[in-house]
Amino acid sequence: GENVEQHPSTLSVQEGDSAVIKCTYSDSASNYFPWYKQELGKGPQLIIDIRSNVGEKKDQRIAVTLNKTAKHFSLHITETQPEDSAVYFCAAGSNRDDKIIFGKGTRLHILP
Amino acid sequence: DAGITQSPRYKITETGRQVTLMCHQTWSHSYMFWYRQDLGHGLRLIYYSAAADITDKGEVPDGYVVSRSKTENFPLTLESATRSQTSVYFCASTSGPSYNEQFFGPGTRLTVL
Numbered sequence: 001g002e003n004v005e006q007h008p009s010t011l012s013v014q015e016g017d018s019a020v021i022k023c024t025y026s027d028s029a030s031n032y033f034p035w036y037k038q039e040l041g042k043g044p045q046l047i048i049d050i051r052s053n054v055g056e057k058k059d060q061r062i063a064v065t066l067n068k069t070a071k072h073f074s075l076h077i078t079e080t081q082p083e084d085s086a087v088y089f090c091a092a093g094s095n096r097d098d099k100i101i102f103g104k105g106t107r108l109h110i111l112p
Numbered sequence: 113d114a115g116i117t118q119s120p121r122y123k124i125t126e127t128g129r130q131v132t133l134m135c136h137q138t139w140s141h142s143y144m145f146w147y148r149q150d151l152g153h154g155l156r157l158i159y160y161s162a163a164a165d166i167t168d169k170g171e172v173p174d175g176y177v178v179s180r181s182k183t184e185n186f187p188l189t190l191e192s193a194t195r196s197q198t199s200v201y202f203c204a205s206t207s208g209p210s211y212n213e214q215f216f217g218p219g220t221r222l223t224v225l
Contacts, residue, residue: 006154032211043202043216044155051211089155093210098143098162099170100210104154 002027004092006103014111019080021106023090024072030092033066033073034100038087047088048075077108085110114138118203118217125193126225133188133220135203143206144186145170145214146178148199155202161186162209193224 003026013019025033031052036044050057050064050073057064061080066073077084087107093100116137125131135144146158147170157170159178167178175197177189186205190197200221204214 034213036216041218043204043218045216046213049213095209095211098168098209099145099157099160100214101157101171102147102155104152 002030002092002094002101004090004101004103006090006106008106009104010107010109012109012111013080015080015082017080019077019084019108021075021088021090021108022072023074023092023103024070025092025101026071027092027094028071029094029096031095032093032100033064034091034093035064035075036089036091036102038089038105040086044087044089080110082110082112084108116203116205116215116217118201118220120220121218122221124223124225127194128192131190131193131222133190133201133203133222135186135188135217137184137186137203137205137215139205139207139215140183141205141207141215142183143209143212144180145204145206146176146186146188147202147204148172148197149202149219150199158188158201190222193222195224198222198224 034049038044063076090103091100145160147155161167161180203217206212
């Protein structure tokens with residue numbers, strides 16, 4: 001079955017700098033890659049997703065890139081702000097399956 | 113209120129007791145999921161359901177039982193709780209399979225003594 005590896009597990013960046021979180025997946029049939037953000041005491045919430053027919057997607061300060069050949073995808077947050085401090089999860093799924101598999105998460109700290 | 117709710121939000125129980133965690137959604141989403149979140153393991157799928165009366169195992173189903181008699185409810189039962197089941201449990205729902213956004217509940221923090 002699918003296996004998703006996520007790195008780093010913890011990331012600290014200065015406010016205003018960029019943050020990058022990387023994930024790899026094992027199943028070449030995976031074609032849907034969402035990213036979820038979990039704030040303290042809350043459930044995860046989708047922030048951006050990408051499908052395999054696209055190499056990059058941007059939404060304001062957030063972007064996701066996908067390299068299907070290498071089976072990895074990344075989340076990029078630019079001009080980080082205090083409210084970006086949270087746990088971020090990547091995930092992978094395919095249209096032949098009913099579920100997605102999550103990575104283990106990255107705790108992002110934005111330093112003042 | 114519209115959305116997805118979980119109850120209780122916090123639960124302390126003892127080893128060997130039966131515990132049921134409730135999940136209710138008001139969107140009439142066909143798919144519902146149960147995850148557990150543990151430090152170092154991220155979100156792991158316990159069980160999921162594609163529709164009423166249809167359930168399937170996820171990555172870590174042992175020790176758990178689910179049912180789905182109504183579309184809006186998806187209870188998770190620990191038939192004989194163990195300390196290893198101490199965790200934060202999240203319920204989620206979505207309108208379709210893997211290509212669709214999952215909406216998560218606020219979580220239930222369960223402690224098994």
